[in-house]
Amino acid sequence: MIARVLHRLGLDGRTAVIAVPYLWLLMFFLVPFVIVLKISFSDAQISMPPYQPLLHWVSEKALQIQLNFGNFAFLVEDNLYWKAYLNSIWVAGVSTLLCLLIGYPMAYAIARSQSSTRNVLLLLVILPFWTSFLLRVYAWIGILKNNGLINNTLMALGVIDQPIQMLQTDFAVYVGIVYSYLPFMILPLYANLEKLDLTLLEAAADLGCRPWKSFLKVTLPLSLPGIIAGCLLVFIPAVGEFVIPALLGDPGMLMIGKVLWTEFFNNRDWPVASAVAIALLLFLVIPIMFFQRAQDAEAGGGSHR
Amino acid sequence: MMHGRPWFRVVALVLGFAFLYVPIISLVVFSFNESRLVTVWGGFSTKWYGALIQNQQILDAAWLSLKVAAVSATLAVVLGTFAGMILARFGPFRGRTLLSGMTTAPLVMPEVITGLSLLLLFVTLEQLIGWPAGRGMTTIIIAHVTFAMAFVTVVVQSRLAQIDESLEEAAQDLGARPAKVFFLITLPIIFPALLSGWLLAFTLSLDDLVIASFVAGPGSSTLPMVVFSKVRLGVSPDINALATILVSVVAVGVVIAGIAMSRQQKLRDRDAQMALAANQQMIESLKKG
Numbered sequence: 322m323i324a325r326v327l328h329r330l331g332l333d334g335r336t337a338v339i340a341v342p343y344l345w346l347l348m349f350f351l352v353p354f355v356i357v358l359k360i361s362f363s364d365a366q367i368s369m370p371p372y373q374p375l376l377h378w379v380s381e382k383a384l385q386i387q388l389n390f391g392n393f394a395f396l397v398e399d400n401l402y403w404k405a406y407l408n409s410i411w412v413a414g415v416s417t418l419l420c421l422l423i424g425y426p427m428a429y430a431i432a433r434s435q436s437s438t439r440n441v442l443l444l445l446v447i448l449p450f451w452t453s454f455l456l457r458v459y460a461w462i463g464i465l466k467n468n469g470l471i472n473n474t475l476m477a478l479g480v481i482d483q484p485i486q487m488l489q490t491d492f493a494v495y496v497g498i499v500y501s502y503l504p505f506m507i508l509p510l511y512a513n514l515e516k517l518d519l520t521l522l523e524a525a526a527d528l529g530c531r532p533w534k535s536f537l538k539v540t541l542p543l544s545l546p547g548i549i550a551g552c553l554l555v556f557i558p559a560v561g562e563f564v565i566p567a568l569l570g571d572p573g574m575l576m577i578g579k580v581l582w583t584e585f586f587n588n589r590d591w592p593v594a595s596a597v598a599i600a601l602l603l604f605l606v607i608p609i610m611f612f613q614r615a616q617d618a619e620a621g622g623g624s625h626r
Numbered sequence: 627m628m629h630g631r632p633w634f635r636v637v638a639l640v641l642g643f644a645f646l647y648v649p650i651i652s653l654v655v656f657s658f659n660e661s662r663l664v665t666v667w668g669g670f671s672t673k674w675y676g677a678l679i680q681n682q683q684i685l686d687a688a689w690l691s692l693k694v695a696a697v698s699a700t701l702a703v704v705l706g707t708f709a710g711m712i713l714a715r716f717g718p719f720r721g722r723t724l725l726s727g728m729t730t731a732p733l734v735m736p737e738v739i740t741g742l743s744l745l746l747l748f749v750t751l752e753q754l755i756g757w758p759a760g761r762g763m764t765t766i767i768i769a770h771v772t773f774a775m776a777f778v779t780v781v782v783q784s785r786l787a788q789i790d791e792s793l794e795e796a797a798q799d800l801g802a803r804p805a806k807v808f809f810l811i812t813l814p815i816i817f818p819a820l821l822s823g824w825l826l827a828f829t830l831s832l833d834d835l836v837i838a839s840f841v842a843g844p845g846s847s848t849l850p851m852v853v854f855s856k857v858r859l860g861v862s863p864d865i866n867a868l869a870t871i872l873v874s875v876v877a878v879g880v881v882i883a884g885i886a887m888s889r890q891q892k893l894r895d896r897d898a899q900m901a902l903a904a905n906q907q908m909i910e911s912l913k914k915g
Contacts, residue, residue, distance in 0.1 A: 346725070349769075464648075561738050578738045
């Protein structure tokens with residue numbers, strides 16, 4: 322019945338099925354970016370919504386478009402934004418590297434353990450992900466603050482007489498990001514390392530290759546797709562991270578996610594917030610496209626297996 | 627880092643899991659602390675749980691969050707199943723690249739960008755067509771569906787890639803229409819994936835602070851928004867109590883799911899063994915015959 326109606330409208334079932342998620346994503350994912358772009362070119366004004374329209378009816382027939390590049394000029398001229406972008410990329414980059422250094426040995430160890438323990442270990446990696454991200458970041462406040470777990474323990478042991486300032490430092494932000502994103506690094510690495518053909522390593526050993534050398538020459542290069550996927554999954558969202566620097570970092574720490582939040586909620590400058598978002602997106606377009614390629618290749622490879 | 631060095635693997639796992647679990651354990655332990663100073667032990671007490679239950683603001687926010695999470699997870703599963711099905715089974719069509727792009731980009735998109743862009747969409751729509759009038763539960767649900775469906779799509783798509791298409795093809799050869807094939811064959815097979823997709827979407831929605839902060843109106847604060855405004859002012863033990871409740875619910879759920887899955891696996895293994903044995907017998911008897 323429905324099929325017949327659709328057919329009369331010139332739509333077959335297949336098109337209708339495609340249309341449902343397609344229209345949703347166009348409407349609520351793609352169109353919003355166009356609007357952000359539009360508003361980033363408009364002037365701020367005190368009203369609701371707090372920006373001027375781009376299109377003006379000058380006379381009865383002429384429609385004037387006023388593009389205001391002022392917001393972008395403002396971003397380029399003000400050192401604060403440059404520093405925030407560069408600092409976010411730096412912090413995200415260092416955190417990604419730390420995640421890789423901690424996550425790779427863990428993923429490797431899980432992939433090489435017996436299959437019965439493997440599932441339990443994997444579950445233990447995923448479990449924190451199911452509990453609230455916000456509360457897990459909050460846990461670190463209690464651990465890192467001046468009368469927190471680490472300082473109290475060290476003082477009780479007599480290692481230090483005065484608490485070390487750890488909360489509200491860059492160190493705390495690194496800890497928070499590495500902690501929150503570690504599962505995103507481990508899972509793709511594990512998925513890759515688990516597929517590794519062990520006979521390759523045996524062959525290398527038979528030919529006289531030392532274990533660490535066969536790791537560097539065989540395992541590491543073959544796990545490159547997993548490394549790339551894991552790093553992108555950590556790096557891209559970490560660049561725009563807001564919660565972790567807001568809760569654990571120094572109030573003056575410049576991270577672009579925090580700057581955008583402040584422009585929007587505290588200064589109520591929607592056009593500048595939009596310009597910050599567009600500039601951030603431009604930084605991230607290339608890594609996001611890389612991620613998409615990797616994801617697509619993974620999905621395609623899955624169907625051939 | 628090789629077979630010959632199990633100590634290395636043990637050390638990596640012990641240190642790694644300690645890093646992952648010490649903060650969670652400390653949250654739980656200090657929720658039973660008598661003292662208000664979260665990290666100084668003042669004796670055992672459950673008074674923070676009492677304080678939590680009497681905090682009307684937190685209860686209201688939790689109720690709103692649960693409603694939002696249930697509705698948006700359900701919608702995300704429906705839309706995500708459509709998208710996963712299309713990407714895994716429909717072959718090439720015009721606009722496929724855009725669809726796959728729009729379903730993977732939300733996985734990594736910084737939340738501040740998603741939140742801001744959706745808010746600006748809602749404001750523009752309200753100006754143009756008067757809908758959505760104001761912001762609140764509806765706008766939070768739409769936002770959560772949009773980013774959670776990306777995760778469901780990945781889960782469904784990868785599950786469909788694993789299963790054999792021959793069952794669906796057989797049904798089609800026997801004359802079943804595509805819709806019938808989907809509901810009678812595909813859907814039952816991928817049902818576990820839909821269930822885990824639903825749970826994932828539910829958790830993501832329950833957990834989201836940034837996107838909800840942008841698209842929520844005044845008077846519609848979700849649980850993470852209330853928690854955030856509280857912990858910004860410092861540690862407070864009733865938040866530890868809240869975390870403990872959440873961790874216990876998740877732990878119990880995961881253990882139950884784990885047991886159910888391993889039982890299913892065992893059943894499947896047994897079936898496979900029986901099939902293999904039957905096969906063997908048949909071959910033997912054929913040889914004799």
